[in-house]
Amino acid sequence: KYLSFFHGARCRIFNAGQYRRQYKDMARQSADFYDPENEDATRLRDECAQMCLEDIGKFLLEEDKPYFSNSKTVMPGLERKHSSTRISGTDDTDRAVDSGRVAIFDATNTTRKRRQMIKDFFAHLEDTHTGPSGRPSFGSRPFGSLVKLVWIESVITDEKQIVANILSGKVSNDDYSGEDTQAVLKDFSDRCRHYEKVYEPLGSPLTAKLKDSMQAFLGPKHHVHEEVVEGEQDDSWVRTVNGGKKLVMNNIHGFLPGRIVQFLANLHLQPHTVYMSRHGQSEYNKIGRIGGDSDITKDGQEYAKALGKYTFEVIQGNSEGLGKPVKCRLWTSSLRRTVQTARYIPRPVLHDKDGSTWKQMDGRRMHGLDEIFAGICDGMTYQEISERYPDEFVLRKENKLSYRYPRGESYLDVISRLDPLVQEIESYREPLLIVGHQGVLRLIYAYLVGRPREEAPSLSIPLNTVIKLDLLTEGVRETRTELLTVDQHDGQRDPATTSSNVFSPTFESIPYPGDLADPRNPPSH
Numbered sequence: 001k002y003l004s005f006f007h008g009a010r011c012r013i014f015n016a017g018q019y020r021r022q023y024k025d026m027a028r029q030s031a032d033f034y035d036p037e038n039e040d041a042t043r044l045r046d047e048c049a050q051m052c053l054e055d056i057g058k059f060l061l062e063e064d065k066p067y068f069s070n071s072k073t074v075m076p077g078l079e080r081k082h083s084s085t086r087i088s089g090t091d092d093t094d095r096a097v098d099s100g101r102v103a104i105f106d107a108t109n110t111t112r113k114r115r116q117m118i119k120d121f122f123a124h125l126e127d128t129h130t131g132p133s134g135r136p137s138f139g140s141r142p143f144g145s146l147v148k149l150v151w152i153e154s155v156i157t158d159e160k161q162i163v164a165n166i167l168s169g170k171v172s173n174d175d176y177s178g179e180d181t182q183a184v185l186k187d188f189s190d191r192c193r194h195y196e197k198v199y200e201p202l203g204s205p206l207t208a209k210l211k212d213s214m215q216a217f218l219g220p221k222h223h224v225h226e227e228v229v230e231g232e233q234d235d236s237w238v239r240t241v242n243g244g245k246k247l248v249m250n251n252i253h254g255f256l257p258g259r260i261v262q263f264l265a266n267l268h269l270q271p272h273t274v275y276m277s278r279h280g281q282s283e284y285n286k287i288g289r290i291g292g293d294s295d296i297t298k299d300g301q302e303y304a305k306a307l308g309k310y311t312f313e314v315i316q317g318n319s320e321g322l323g324k325p326v327k328c329r330l331w332t333s334s335l336r337r338t339v340q341t342a343r344y345i346p347r348p349v350l351h352d353k354d355g356s357t358w359k360q361m362d363g364r365r366m367h368g369l370d371e372i373f374a375g376i377c378d379g380m381t382y383q384e385i386s387e388r389y390p391d392e393f394v395l396r397k398e399n400k401l402s403y404r405y406p407r408g409e410s411y412l413d414v415i416s417r418l419d420p421l422v423q424e425i426e427s428y429r430e431p432l433l434i435v436g437h438q439g440v441l442r443l444i445y446a447y448l449v450g451r452p453r454e455e456a457p458s459l460s461i462p463l464n465t466v467i468k469l470d471l472l473t474e475g476v477r478e479t480r481t482e483l484l485t486v487d488q489h490d491g492q493r494d495p496a497t498t499s500s501n502v503f504s505p506t507f508e509s510i511p512y513p514g515d516l517a518d519p520r521n522p523p524s525h
Helices: 002-007 016-023 039-061 092-097 112-123 159-169 181-198 208-218 255-266 283-287 298-315 336-341 382-388 390-398 411-427 438-449 453-458
Strands: 010-015 101-106 150-155 236-241 246-250 272-278 329-333 349-351 357-359 364-366 432-436 465-472 475-482 507-511
Touching: 002 010, 002 255, 002 411, 002 438, 010 016, 010 039, 016 039, 016 101, 039 101, 039 112, 150 255, 159 181, 236 255, 246 255, 255 411, 272 438, 298 336, 298 432, 329 336, 336 432, 382 390, 411 438, 411 453, 432 438, 438 453, 438 465, 438 475
Parallel strands: 010 101, 150 236, 272 432, 329 364, 329 432, 475 507
Antiparallel strands: 236 246, 272 465, 349 357, 465 475
């Protein structure tokens, strides 16, 4: 999702488990299926892995075309029903028009034998198709030499975290759908024990501390293999320990691998919540002008007061009966209309038992959250733009994502400046409220819920509404709360669209005030 949205990379996930369920009709396999001493099962799992690799090869070799994947797992069978033939007459250099192509092989590649099989596959992967000149697209050079392998190993020795991961990510898995929770916990734990029997760490030796921790976790019956194997110590790999508490990398270089490592460094496994709100109605909103740095109107002030009340009671958890206040964060842009909208948000200092303090909603004003700069059109109405710059008006209508205002910005430009901010959002554990602008919030919202960036310019981010996104292991739960029912013109001529979100199990619109659940313990669905 991150690489596709922020760097235009074409990404797909190839999950070995889905291939097993689809092609081998082997859903709901017990833990015994993963016993390394079960030779028949081992052979079948290797066959599924091989099928995965073949489809990855087709994906890497297929002709470039307009495409976007929001990183959902590719459905098994889709790749196998079509050949990898190319469109004749295309230029060989077209392959380099995007930021790269990323295939994620989602499987338990815990043995050196399995990893060597994968390396051998790509080493011998050849592009046998020809370009318009009749020559092989990459000459006699094997295509596999252009494929960069990066291994990502996740090591978890914290028993509580393992249980939490199983409960959040496996209970609803296709292998366990409808099963009793305790039965799922036992079976998947047994499956992990089978993996541990043959687990061989990546590349270089483990640190003594990590080795001891893993050995204590595995118990005396299993030995942690740690010797260095020729060929693996030079591989590119990343090891995350206990959900990002520690990150070790080896031989990482190149743009996309570097971005992957930086993203992993900010990632964690804890559910967290992001609240988003546009600023209250501004003077420019009221008269239909775009951009600028105007103040908020009287109605905008009313929304600011309502947002302050909502923040205190719901986000900070100060409603009666909700218990201890929740530590929270606040971001605004550097423009007056967002700062003024956040002025009524309470910012008390919380005192912990250890003597440390936390200032609630200690707001950060960030230029990176400023609205798209409209350049020479800043401060104009859409009617004025259509009359004075008709060509620009038409160009913007044709492609709002890539259109750049003369001497101004495009949505793609804003995506670039949002990249580091989104990584910071991913790193937070505390609830975060962002008071921002329609264009910028469209992009943040689209990324978090997994929508293609091409759709972002038409997404609905209405005034007077708080959008709550619970970022969970299994997806995103979205709730929209309208704080003020005043009908306000927001200066947006283009009709906004609201469409379903495949990553959100639920979508709710609720009035405020009302029957509000504890924001720290959202109801399960």
